[in-house]
Amino acid sequence: xxESLIGKKLGDYVIQEILGRGGMAHVYRGYDxxxxxxxxVKVIDSQMLSKGHxxxxxxxxxxxxxxxxxLAHPNIVGVYQFGEFDGLYYMAxxxxxxxxxxxxxxxxxxxxxxxxPRQIVRIIHDIAGALDYAHAANVIHRDxxxxxxxxxxxxxxxxxxxxxxxDVPEGTGGNxxxxxxxxxxxxxxxxRNAVSQSDIYSLGVVLYQMVTGRVPFDDTxxxxxxxxxxxxxxxxxxxxxxxxxxxxxxxxLRALEKEPSKRFKNGEIMARALExxxxxxxxxxxxxxxxxxxxxxxxxxxxxxTGSSSKRSTREMxxxxxxxxxxxxxxxxxxxxxxxxxxxxxRRSRRPxxxxxxxxxxxxxxxxxxxxxxxxxxxxxxxxxxxxxxxAAVVENATPAFPTLQPTAExxxxxTEPPTSTSAPSDTPTPLPSDTPPATETTAPTxxxxxxxAPTDPPTVEPTPGPVSLSGGxxxxxxxxxxxxxxxxxxxxxxxxxxPVDVTGLVFEQRTxxxxxxxxxxxxxxxxxxxxxxxxxxxxxxxxxxxxxxxxYCQERQAWxxxxxxxxxxxxSDSSATFDVYRFGEKAATCPVxxxxxxx
Numbered sequence: 001x002x003e004s005l006i007g008k009k010l011g012d013y014v015i016q017e018i019l020g021r022g023g024m025a026h027v028y029r030g031y032d033x034x035x036x037x038x039x040x041v042k043v044i045d046s047q048m049l050s051k052g053h054x055x056x057x058x059x060x061x062x063x064x065x066x067x068x069x070x071l072a073h074p075n076i077v078g079v080y081q082f083g084e085f086d087g088l089y090y091m092a093x094x095x096x097x098x099x100x101x102x103x104x105x106x107x108x109x110x111x112x113x114x115x116x117p118r119q120i121v122r123i124i125h126d127i128a129g130a131l132d133y134a135h136a137a138n139v140i141h142r143d144x145x146x147x148x149x150x151x152x153x154x155x156x157x158x159x160x161x162x163x164x165x166x167d168v169p170e171g172t173g174g175n176x177x178x179x180x181x182x183x184x185x186x187x188x189x190x191x192r193n194a195v196s197q198s199d200i201y202s203l204g205v206v207l208y209q210m211v212t213g214r215v216p217f218d219d220t221x222x223x224x225x226x227x228x229x230x231x232x233x234x235x236x237x238x239x240x241x242x243x244x245x246x247x248x249x250x251x252x253l254r255a256l257e258k259e260p261s262k263r264f265k266n267g268e269i270m271a272r273a274l275e276x277x278x279x280x281x282x283x284x285x286x287x288x289x290x291x292x293x294x295x296x297x298x299x300x301x302x303x304x305x306t307g308s309s310s311k312r313s314t315r316e317m318x319x320x321x322x323x324x325x326x327x328x329x330x331x332x333x334x335x336x337x338x339x340x341x342x343x344x345x346x347r348r349s350r351r352p353x354x355x356x357x358x359x360x361x362x363x364x365x366x367x368x369x370x371x372x373x374x375x376x377x378x379x380x381x382x383x384x385x386x387x388x389x390x391x392a393a394v395v396e397n398a399t400p401a402f403p404t405l406q407p408t409a410e411x412x413x414x415x416t417e418p419p420t421s422t423s424a425p426s427d428t429p430t431p432l433p434s435d436t437p438p439a440t441e442t443t444a445p446t447x448x449x450x451x452x453x454a455p456t457d458p459p460t461v462e463p464t465p466g467p468v469s470l471s472g473g474x475x476x477x478x479x480x481x482x483x484x485x486x487x488x489x490x491x492x493x494x495x496x497x498x499x500p501v502d503v504t505g506l507v508f509e510q511r512t513x514x515x516x517x518x519x520x521x522x523x524x525x526x527x528x529x530x531x532x533x534x535x536x537x538x539x540x541x542x543x544x545x546x547x548x549x550x551x552x553y554c555q556e557r558q559a560w561x562x563x564x565x566x567x568x569x570x571x572x573s574d575s576s577a578t579f580d581v582y583r584f585g586e587k588a589a590t591c592p593v594x595x596x597x598x599x600x
Contacts, residue, residue: 204255
């Protein structure tokens with residue numbers, strides 16, 4: 001079929017050349033001489049369909065055309081025309097200049113390279129927005145994967161191939177599966193179980209692959225991969241790249257939760273959490289994925305969090321081996337707590353035994369889909385893992401969070417199992433970086449005892465204040481699990497309940513007429529962020545203040561952070577001002593700045 005269609009006319013489009021093949025469909029470049037525009041013409045030959053499946057594929061193709069036709073979004077491929085001709089089903093879609101993400105990742109894997117953090121954030125931002133738009137129209141994609149994401153030369157990501165799209169009101173027979181390496185657990189059992197968070201899971205797998213260079217589960221058998229999605233916790237991404245910030249890892253693992261209700265509620269929340277975790281500048285519309293690391297990127301690990309990209313200080317060139325990577329001055333000061341080890345993350349996300357019994361039933365259902373799953377391609381080649389160094393309490397390090405697109409050293413043979421750290425991270429509370437600009441020299445990572453001073457020297461313009469009045473005398477009157485106690489110098493987030501509390505999704509924000517002051521809880525890079533112990537606390541204070549003691553009601557302070565003006569969300573010269581607390585994108589509280597305490 002591929003060559004015989006060249007020169008023929010399908011609808012308004014003259015077929016010029018073949019662009020790609022996949023499954024039962026071929027994609028051609030077509031040209032409409034009347035409108036003088038190109039299109040990607042997707043064609044299915046009915047003779048290629050298995051007996052008894054013609055009607056199913058016809059309905060699927062029609063469903064795809066209808067799904068795309070009613071979705072008008074800059075990050076969703078548009079459809080121009082749909083029809084049947086001489087036993088062929090064809091659909092003319094918007095022609096996207098660029099390459100699919102699958103090819104980009106495969107090329108990078110061969111060079112031992114990675115996408116830059118800002119490129120990753122841009123792709124997730126674009127596809128998350130496309131999914132939210134589709135979900136609002138009751139359309140679930142069900143096959144989100146790199147080969148279904150086109151990336152244009154200017155970095156825009158476009159979601160394609162709605163062939164498995166589920167129209168929620170219409171439903172399906174439940175026998176259509178997505179790609180095994182990217183399939184959500186509930187969708188692996190039956191496609192009728194697919195929900196909007198199923199697409200979030202698949203996008204989480206794409207994010208995992210962009211960050212680590214590999215998918216979380218791999219096997220030559222598509223069924224084995226699907227079963228792993230059902231029952232196995234994903235290997236922590238940091239087991240493949242120890243430089244990965246804990247905050248980024250938490251975003252990935254949340255998207256890959258087995259239970260849909262535990263994932264991000266929508267794509268916007270996921271994209272926002274990732275942007276906060278990587279602390280990238282606002283989405284740039286001029287990121288070029290066609291170039292190999294030609295644009296300087298903001299390092300995800302080197303975060304001082306000024307919260308603004310509008311003012312850039314003089315840039316400093318930091319040499320790393322054979323590569324030269326450019327950072328802003330305020331990017332270089334970094335101090336992170338130890339990273340989640342593979343063992344800890346596996347124990348935290350281990351599934352209950354009852355699920356294993358369900359896997360057996362799921363396997364029977366998956367056998368029915370063997371024909372469909374057997375066509376699923378293997379993921380792109382991946383990079384070998386590296387051994388994680390022993391965690392350091394305080395690190396000043398100019399190494400970027402991920403390698404740039406430049407090739408690195410020759411890969412070594414990958415072990416059969418993900419590496420784990422030689423020692424578990426300590427729960428000793430550790431200071432995090434301040435917003436104070438660093439000195440131009442850095443020191444090598446070392447293990448040190450818990451510090452008695454903030455990571456940076458105080459600016460001369462800020463005087464050292466007197467004692468902080470964070471007595472928390474009124475918090476006993478609050479009936480919430482989490483309490484904020486704050487004054488003009490510092491803020492305490494206190495777990496007053498008798499159970500550990502997940503605070504990873506908290507974002508604090510004060511909007512003024514001229515700026516937005518914000519702080520994300522993921523900036524407290526402690527592995528206990530997802531389970532802040534009962535009676536423990538986290539602290540913020542103005543940079544320039546030496547380390548403050550924990551208040552008497554706090555049993556143990558798990559982490560602290562010294563913040564610059566753009567993150568002092570609890571302070572205002574306006575006595576009537578308030579700040580908002582969001583939990584996973586939903587407003588949880590509005591707190592008056594002059595009150596001094598607030599329940600969440």
